[in-house]
Amino acid sequence: xxxxxxxxxxxxxxxxxxxxxxxxxxxxxxxxxxxxxxxxxxxxxxxxxxxxxxxxxxxxxxxxxxxxxxxxxxxxxxxxxxxxxxxxxxxxxxxxxxxxxxxxxxxxxxxxxxxxxxxxxxxxxxxxxxxxxxxxxxxxxxxxxxxxxxxxxxxxxxxxxxxxxxxxxxxxxxxxxxxxxxxxxxxxxxxxxxxxxxxxxxxxxxxxxxxxxxxxxxxxxxxxxxxxxxxxxxxxxx
Amino acid sequence: xxxxxxxxxxxxxxxxxxxxxxxxxxxxxxxxxxxxxxxxxxxxxxxxxxxxxxxxxxxxxxxxxxxxxxxxxxxxxxxxxxxxxxxxxxxxxxxxxxxxxxxxxx
Numbered sequence: 293x294x295x296x297x298x299x300x301x302x303x304x305x306x307x308x309x310x311x312x313x314x315x316x317x318x319x320x321x322x323x324x325x326x327x328x329x330x331x332x333x334x335x336x337x338x339x340x341x342x343x344x345x346x347x348x349x350x351x352x353x354x355x356x357x358x359x360x361x362x363x364x365x366x367x368x369x370x371x372x373x374x375x376x377x378x379x380x381x382x383x384x385x386x387x388x389x390x391x392x393x394x395x396x397x398x399x400x401x402x403x404x405x406x407x408x409x410x411x412x413x414x415x416x417x418x419x420x421x422x423x424x425x426x427x428x429x430x431x432x433x434x435x436x437x438x439x440x441x442x443x444x445x446x447x448x449x450x451x452x453x454x455x456x457x458x459x460x461x462x463x464x465x466x467x468x469x470x471x472x473x474x475x476x477x478x479x480x481x482x483x484x485x486x487x488x489x490x491x492x493x494x495x496x497x498x499x500x501x502x503x504x505x506x507x508x509x510x511x512x513x514x515x516x517x518x519x520x521x522x523x524x525x526x527x528x529x530x
Numbered sequence: 531x532x533x534x535x536x537x538x539x540x541x542x543x544x545x546x547x548x549x550x551x552x553x554x555x556x557x558x559x560x561x562x563x564x565x566x567x568x569x570x571x572x573x574x575x576x577x578x579x580x581x582x583x584x585x586x587x588x589x590x591x592x593x594x595x596x597x598x599x600x601x602x603x604x605x606x607x608x609x610x611x612x613x614x615x616x617x618x619x620x621x622x623x624x625x626x627x628x629x630x631x632x633x634x635x636x
Contacts, residue, residue, distance in 0.1 A: 301587060302557050303594075310543055310550055347586055371589045392539055392593040 293405070294338075297323035298330045298356065299345035299369065304391060308343050308369065311398045318402065327356035339364050341405055346370045346379075357382055365405045369393065380434050431478055433459065433468045440466065445483065448497045448508050450475055452490040460511070487515040487523055495526055533625075535595035535632040559633050562591055566626050573619065582611035585622070592625055595632065600625040 295318055297308045305323045312318040321339060324330040327348060344366050346353035353370075357363055363384040368375070371391045379385045386408045387401035431447075432439045442461060451458045452472045459466045459475075468475075476484070476492055486492045487506065491513050499507040504515050506523075515523060537555075544551040569584035589604040603625065607618040 301561070301590065303554065303561055304590060306554055306557055307543060310554075314545065347583075349583070371586055371593070391590040395543070
């Protein structure tokens, strides 16, 4: 795999070069102290993999990714664990390495990059409609650096809890560091409705409605006055 | 402070290559004092956001030299500075001084 390294710290660039030299399949074409130089390079050259520092002055790693039309696989390198959640919002990011990076952890990241490349090739050969329909029903959430798949129609209720959201499904509850707004964007409009500033409900799961609340499973969910008309509109009423 | 710096990580990374070891230590010897001075300048002029960025970068080198509690101190200090809390300054500077002295011996 042809790769480049982007990091404003020379020490970090040398270390990643050394790690790459210990893995047969990797060929470091060039390294860059900032994202701007890398963008110019990528306008002319194609690479398979980028080692990208998130925390750089002026232009962050995420800013850099946003400029790429067809980003290659990216492994983030950082001294900060808190960006992990944001990282999983990008399909091109295959792993997240916290500095100082060790060789065993580095090899694991390369294996993930290889698997992701193989998977991408397989996906391009399969029927797109089949993929999209299954993906529409799936949501991956990040809990303790594990990505857990949730089948969207099994979600009963999502409740805001400060900096976290509590996702209640038919079988299990999950607490995730995210916001109602973020998850709302990932859910199908025809199935989910925000009924209160702290609650999104699956309208297919409503058992009954009483005054300004709905019953879903064993939970009584408040419905705010302003959201009640939209909820009533969505129901198939006699 | 009970932790002392070591080059175990660098040795492991070098896997026997003296050339790489010397090259890396040379770069760190050049970068570290620059980063430390930049941090001290920003800290003394109360540019805490910039100082937090300097701490962020120094954190990598603190980890490289085997500081585990020191690494956590750096994380906490970086967060503190972002909230105008400088209470971990003395503890953090002790770590930097320990590394600086160590770099003079290798």
